Every structure is written in C-alpha cells, then in structure tokens.
Amino acid sequence: MTVDNTGVAILEDSISLVRGTQLGTSHLYLMSGMTEVSKAMLTVVEPHSIKVIIRPSNLIVYGEMFNIHCIVFDEAGHPMTPGQEMLIRLSVDGDANVDLLKSNENGTITEAVALNAGEFTVTARLYSIAGRALMKKIEGQESAVVLEPLAVVPPQVYVAWTDSVQNIQLRHRGGGEEPVTWSGSEMESGAISLAPTGVVTVRDVGEMEVRAHLTGYPHVRA
Incomplete structure (x- = not known):
C-alpha cells in the first residue's frame, strides 16, 4: 500500500497502518508489485x-x-x-x-x-x-x-370443561404501559383459540401454548 505525498497522511508500516497528519484529502493505493490494484480516497477531518x-x-x-x-x-x-x-x-x-x-x-x-x-x-x-x-x-x-420483564401470570391456566363455550382473558405482568399482543400454537381440532387481545375461547378439551410480546417492541416477549 502507498499514500499520496501530500502531507495529509503517512503510511506507518508497509501493510495497512495509516496516520493522518493534517486536515485534507489524500489517496491510498493498493499495489501488487508495481501494479495498482485498487484506489481509495482518505479525508482527514476534525x-x-x-x-x-x-x-x-x-x-x-x-x-x-x-x-x-x-x-x-x-x-x-x-x-x-x-x-x-x-x-x-x-x-x-x-x-x-x-x-x-x-x-x-x-x-x-x-x-x-x-x-x-x-x-x-x-x-x-x-x-x-x-x-x-x-x-x-x-x-x-x-x-x-x-x-420489568414481561411474564404470563399465572404461567399455567387450567379450565374446567363444561358443555358451553367459555371465554377467558389471559393476564400478564411487566412491560410497563406498553400494549401487549398475544399468540398461541394452532390446534387442528379448533378446541381452543386465542385472540391477539389475550382472550382464550374454549370449545372442547385440549391444551395450547401461549406467548405474549409488546406490540411495538416484538423483542420483548414472554
């Protein structure tokens, strides 16, 4: 590698270490023997x-x-x-x-x-x-x-099955005042479904894994 002889920068070793010495613009040249392989502009600023x-x-x-x-x-x-x-x-x-x-x-x-x-x-x-x-x-x-970390509370919910459809609102703690979006594993039978608002609809016996995350910050989840 070589550097233009402008006084703006100097090459401190024979490989890649360049030091700016004054404000201005210079050029760097990558050489292979005597052949120029590539060129770049170097600007020294405050x-x-x-x-x-x-x-x-x-x-x-x-x-x-x-x-x-x-x-x-x-x-x-x-x-x-x-x-x-x-x-x-x-x-x-x-x-x-x-x-x-x-x-x-x-x-x-x-x-x-x-x-x-x-x-x-x-x-x-x-x-x-x-x-x-x-x-x-x-x-x-x-x-x-x-x-505070987002968590589903309680971590497990057990529902006694009856012959009628039941709607249950899931709860969480943490996450401040940010809105929460809920999601769950899909069930082919449709026995249990979950709305993004956290309302679980129970139509038959079964189980579902649920998750929650902050609507505006999906990386904060439970």
Missing part, C-alpha cells in the same frame, strides 16, 4: 459530534444485555472511521441502575445491563485522540426506558 445508539431499542428489559453504539461525525455530518487511538468514555445518569460491562478498545461499542426499572440517559464524550485529551467538548446523548 470530529464534531457523537451519535449514541442503544440496541436493540430504547426500550430495555432489566437483566438483559444491550449494546451502546457511538458514531463520531465531522462538521459536515460524515461518519468518521474510529481508529484505535480514538477514545470515547461513557457516563450514565437516571433512575435505572446500569452497569457498563465491557467496551471495545476505543469505546465505540459497549455491552451493558440494567439492574432495575426506570429511565436513564447515556452521555458519550470524545475523551482523547492519540493519547492527547481534547479541550473541545464533543459529546452525544441518548435516553432509554427500562421495563
């Missing part, structure tokens, strides 16, 4: 802001792992490639107690877990580049809500 993304969503179940992903942008809104010498530090405030378990080397991806229900806000700050602390404040924030 960081301007950080976008914080909480995955899988901003609605979290306590006790379950989630990820905090940080993306650094320049002033024009272009995402920057985070190198190993860029360091982001996180802080968490709010009612929910959140443990930051482990991060990758530059702090752009962090695994975390919430220990109780409540709201919290994550603040990501660009702390240093190449070992030098930044005087300029570059940060981003994102908030999320932590809910």
Whole structure:
C-alpha cells in the first residue's frame, strides 16, 4: 500500500497502518508489485459530534444485555472511521441502575445491563485522540426506558370443561404501559383459540401454548 505525498497522511508500516497528519484529502493505493490494484480516497477531518445508539431499542428489559453504539461525525455530518487511538468514555445518569460491562478498545461499542426499572440517559464524550485529551467538548446523548420483564401470570391456566363455550382473558405482568399482543400454537381440532387481545375461547378439551410480546417492541416477549 502507498499514500499520496501530500502531507495529509503517512503510511506507518508497509501493510495497512495509516496516520493522518493534517486536515485534507489524500489517496491510498493498493499495489501488487508495481501494479495498482485498487484506489481509495482518505479525508482527514476534525470530529464534531457523537451519535449514541442503544440496541436493540430504547426500550430495555432489566437483566438483559444491550449494546451502546457511538458514531463520531465531522462538521459536515460524515461518519468518521474510529481508529484505535480514538477514545470515547461513557457516563450514565437516571433512575435505572446500569452497569457498563465491557467496551471495545476505543469505546465505540459497549455491552451493558440494567439492574432495575426506570429511565436513564447515556452521555458519550470524545475523551482523547492519540493519547492527547481534547479541550473541545464533543459529546452525544441518548435516553432509554427500562421495563420489568414481561411474564404470563399465572404461567399455567387450567379450565374446567363444561358443555358451553367459555371465554377467558389471559393476564400478564411487566412491560410497563406498553400494549401487549398475544399468540398461541394452532390446534387442528379448533378446541381452543386465542385472540391477539389475550382472550382464550374454549370449545372442547385440549391444551395450547401461549406467548405474549409488546406490540411495538416484538423483542420483548414472554
């Protein structure tokens, strides 16, 4: 690999380590012997802001792992490639107690877990580049809500069969105030059916496995 002799960037090894030395644009060339195989543009810019993304969503179940992903942008809104010498530090405030378990080397991806229900806000700050602390404040924030795990209560329902059709409303706990959608295993006999509202219709003897999930957040389920 080679780099244009523009002073914008230098190649620190003979393979792939490139260091930006001043603001501007240069080109990288991938070589095979004396033959150019591929070319790419390299732009050295100053960081301007950080976008914080909480995955899988901003609605979290306590006790379950989630990820905090940080993306650094320049002033024009272009995402920057985070190198190993860029360091982001996180802080968490709010009612929910959140443990930051482990991060990758530059702090752009962090695994975390919430220990109780409540709201919290994550603040990501660009702390240093190449070992030098930044005087300029570059940060981003994102908030999320932590809910109690969703559960069907009671976990098993027994119905005494009579000759008349019976309708029974299933119950759940957890999930906050979010609406819940119910589903169940299909029965060829049609002895038991389940509506998305959680109403079970019993027409004959049999059994059915039921499930519930938050309507707007299908990953939160019981």
